[in-house]
Each structure stands twice: as structure tokens, then as C-alpha cells.
Amino acid sequence: MTVKRIPLVAGNWKMNFDHLEATYFVQKLAWLLRDAHFDFKRCEVALFPSFTSLRSVQVLVEADRLRVTYGAQSVSVTTQGAFTGDVSADMIAHLGCSYVIVGHSERRKYHPEDDANIVDQVRAVLAAGMQPILCVGESFEERRQGIELDFAVGQVRDVTRDLSDEETSKLIVAYEPVWAIGTGMVATPQSAQEASCAIREDLRETFGADVADAVRILYGGSVTSKNASELISQPDVDGFLIGGAALDVDELAKIARLVLKSTQGR
Numbered sequence: 139m140t141v142k143r144i145p146l147v148a149g150n151w152k153m154n155f156d157h158l159e160a161t162y163f164v165q166k167l168a169w170l171l172r173d174a175h176f177d178f179k180r181c182e183v184a185l186f187p188s189f190t191s192l193r194s195v196q197v198l199v200e201a202d203r204l205r206v207t208y209g210a211q212s213v214s215v216t217t218q219g220a221f222t223g224d225v226s227a228d229m230i231a232h233l234g235c236s237y238v239i240v241g242h243s244e245r246r247k248y249h250p251e252d253d254a255n256i257v258d259q260v261r262a263v264l265a266a267g268m269q270p271i272l273c274v275g276e277s278f279e280e281r282r283q284g285i286e287l288d289f290a291v292g293q294v295r296d297v298t299r300d301l302s303d304e305e306t307s308k309l310i311v312a313y314e315p316v317w318a319i320g321t322g323m324v325a326t327p328q329s330a331q332e333a334s335c336a337i338r339e340d341l342r343e344t345f346g347a348d349v350a351d352a353v354r355i356l357y358g359g360s361v362t363s364k365n366a367s368e369l370i371s372q373p374d375v376d377g378f379l380i381g382g383a384a385l386d387v388d389e390l391a392k393i394a395r396l397v398l399k400s401t402q403g404r
């Protein structure tokens with residue numbers, strides 16, 4: 139049986155764009171991908187603004203009934219209370235978010251986010267009715283040692299170990315080798331496929347075919363319109379988590395069109 143996973147083109151804005159810039163971006167993206175020209179049923183496009191821009195994005199998306207989806211870049215593991223600066227999953231869900239990025243390597247590096255914290259974030263996101271986009275991927279050192287596949291698979295296992303089949307099937311995994319993020323050194327299509335396939339096969343062994351075939355696996359790390367077509371042609375690569383190139387609306391729209399085009403052959 140061939141499984142249809144709708145590809146996802148996700149733009150992670152990181153700490154860029156205030157709400158005015160975010161508003162401008164969403165309007166221009168919607169204009170570039172007007173319904174008549176872009177089939178959102180065959181390629182999903184999602185934006186990940188800062189917390190401060192989520193409300194503006196929500197208002198635009200709802201007012202103009204845009205097909206673009208959106209989410210947050212992180213979440214608190216607690217539901218409410220004396221946690222200055224934290225934002226709960228419910229607060230994010232109430233802004234119409236579909237997704238939350240969890241365990242991005244920049245969060246793992248600059249904030250005290252260890253495996254236990256990441257598992258709790260995943261649970262918080264699921265409990266609030268959203269889907270976590272779990273980021274995994276090796277550093278240059280692990281790649282040098284030749285343990286990159288075990289490393290990425292292990293990171294997914296650490297999170298899914300205590301999840302049910304149903305919870306795991308809602309997960310989206312983003313394979314983002316740390317050495318490829320923001321460096322211009324994109325993984326080869328073969329290497330992106332190898333890692334995505336290893337992650338999917340491990341999910342298949344633990345959770346069975348239904349779960350493994352449902353989970354979308356994105357590639358992230360120096361994706362541009364120049365390398366997107368080759369990467370998306372890989373059978374286990376279901377889309378992208380894009381940083382730098384997602385700050386240029388024309389470039390993001392171009393990547394989305396290339397991904398949509400690739401679905402014709404799928």
C-alpha cells in the first residue's frame with residue numbers, strides 16, 4: 139500500500155520579524171500562493187513566528203480565511219502559575235496554532251532543554267490538541283564518528299518511549315543535522331533520505347506500520363529553492379523546516395511551489 143502524507147513546508151522564523159513585518163509577510167505569501175494557483179490540499183505551508191506575532195498572524199488567517207497554518211517555536215511544560223516568561227500550550231492553542239516546534243537544537247543549546255523537558259513539551263502540546271514538530275539531528279562530531287543515524291533515531295526513541303501509538307502518530311519529526319543549520323552546508327538528498335528512512339523504520343518496529351506511515355518526517359538545514367526539488371524527491375522526506383530561506387517570502391513561495399510540483403509524481 140502506498141501511503142499519502144501531505145508534504146509540509148514549514149518556515150521557522152526564529153527570532154526575526156516583529157508583528158508588523160509578520161503581517162506584511164503573511165499577506166504577501168497569501169497573495170503569492172492564491173488558491174487558484176496553489177493547492178493547499180496537496181502541500182501544506184506553515185509559519186512559525188515569535189510569540190509576539192502569533193495574534194497578528196491569527197487575525198489575518200481567520201479574517202481572510204487563508205489556508206496557511208501556523209504554530210509556535212517552543213512551549214512551557216507547565217499549564218499555568220508562577221513561571222515568569224513562560225507561555226503555556228493552551229495559550230498557544232487558543233491562538234489557533236496547529237503546531238509547536240519542540241527540541242530545536244538552538245533551544246537545546248541556549249536553554250536548559252534536556253530530553254526529559256522535551257518529552258514534557260511534547261506531552262503538553264498533544265494535550266492541548268496540537269501537533270509537536272520534534273527536532274532531532276546530529277552535530278558534526280557525531281557525523282565524524284559515523285554514528286549520525288543511531289544518534290537521530292535515539293533522539294526520537296527518547297521522546298516516543300513513553301508515548302502511546304496514537305500520540306506518536308501525531309508527531310512530526312524534523313531531521314535537522316546541526317552542522318547544516320544556517321551554514322549553507324545542506325545534507326545530500328541521499329543522506330537526508332537515509333536518516334528519514336532510519337527514523338521511520340525504527341518507528342515501524344516499535345509502533346507498527348500505521349504509525350510509521352502516518353508520521354511526517356521533514357528535513358531542515360540550509361534548504362533553499364536550489365536544493366529543495368532533489369531533497370523532496372526522496373521517498374521518506376515529507377517536507378522541510380526552513381530557517382534562513384523562510385525569511386524571504388518569494389523564496390519560501392518558490393520552495394512551496396517546488397514541493398507541490400513534486401507531489402505530481404508521488
Ligand SMILES: O=C(CO)COP(=O)(O)O
Pocket residue numbers: 150242314318319320321322358359360361379380381382383
Ligand atoms: O534551523 C532551521 C529550521 O528550524 C534551519 O535553518 P536554516 O534553513 O537557516 O539552515
